[in-house]
Amino acid sequence: MALEAIAMEGPEARVSVTVARLIETCSRGWERFFADHDAHQAPRFVPSVPERVFAVLEEVTRRNLPPNRVFCEWGSGFGTATCMASLLGYEAYGLEIEEELVRLSRAIARRLGIPVEILCTSLFPEGYEAYAGVDGAALVTPASLSDHNDEDRGPLRYDGMAIAIADIGVFFAYPWPEEQALMQQLFEAVALEGAMLVVYHTDQDIRVFRKV
Numbered sequence: 001m002a003l004e005a006i007a008m009e010g011p012e013a014r015v016s017v018t019v020a021r022l023i024e025t026c027s028r029g030w031e032r033f034f035a036d037h038d039a040h041q042a043p044r045f046v047p048s049v050p051e052r053v054f055a056v057l058e059e060v061t062r063r064n065l066p067p068n069r070v071f072c073e074w075g076s077g078f079g080t081a082t083c084m085a086s087l088l089g090y091e092a093y094g095l096e097i098e099e100e101l102v103r104l105s106r107a108i109a110r111r112l113g114i115p116v117e118i119l120c121t122s123l124f125p126e127g128y129e130a131y132a133g134v135d136g137a138a139l140v141t142p143a144s145l146s147d148h149n150d151e152d153r154g155p156l157r158y159d160g161m162a163i164a165i166a167d168i169g170v171f172f173a174y175p176w177p178e179e180q181a182l183m184q185q186l187f188e189a190v191a192l193e194g195a196m197l198v199v200y201h202t203d204q205d206i207r208v209f210r211k212v
């Protein structure tokens with residue numbers, strides 16, 4: 001398996017009133033969140049620029065690139081991208097490890113009436129983890145462990161998610177710079193062939209890959 005980089009055409013998407021309201025609500029949420037936590041208390045969280053994320057998700061959808069309309073945000077923070085995916089017609093899931101962000105993001109989605117499922121769980125499914133090596137983070141997979149035996153394992157899933165990871169058509173992640181390659185490795189290891197990965201490096205550099 002390999003990843004194919006997909007070039008984006010890049011015109012800014014027109015943001016509907018509903019998406020603008022979502023962005024506005026999430027921005028107020030971040031402001032309150034950062035005001036309520038000092039730098040030491042706050043979870044390590046930096047939000048992406050939602051208009052840029054929306055433009056890419058809208059283009060990926062308009063060009064019909066994903067194999068289906070199931071979306072999963074790895075590290076969903078305030079759930080903005082998960083909510084935008086829902087508004088674009090996806091069955092949308094967010095995975096977030098920080099309980100407080102899970103609570104806040106669920107509350108925003110509920111208040112705006114946007115159907116999403118935010119799970120408080122790691123983006124690494126059981127048996128997968130990040131290993132901090134000398135050359136940066138690397139992915140540990142069940143296959144890399146000596147007692148690996150996947151004969152009686154069913155389809156790989158996240159705890160609490162009814163669907164399998166192989167049912168997800170689009171993944172979105174905004175990783176720390178040292179974890180960008182790791183997200184690609186995880187995607188390559190667990191995603192369905194044909195699935196898409198959108199990785200936010202900066203607001204000017206959002207990369208799109210297809211698993212081929």
Ligand SMILES: C[S@@+](CC[C@H](N)C(=O)[O-])C[C@H]1O[C@@H](n2cnc3c(N)ncnc32)[C@H](O)[C@@H]1O
Nearest residue numbers: 046047048075076077095096097098122123174
């Ligand atoms: C840079 S923030 C991006 C948040 C959001 N995706 C966005 O674009 O605004 C990274 C998020 O990933 C979460 N996170 C970090 N490690 C995680 C893990 N192993 N599993 C799930 N979430 C994780 C952090 O708590 C944080 O909310």
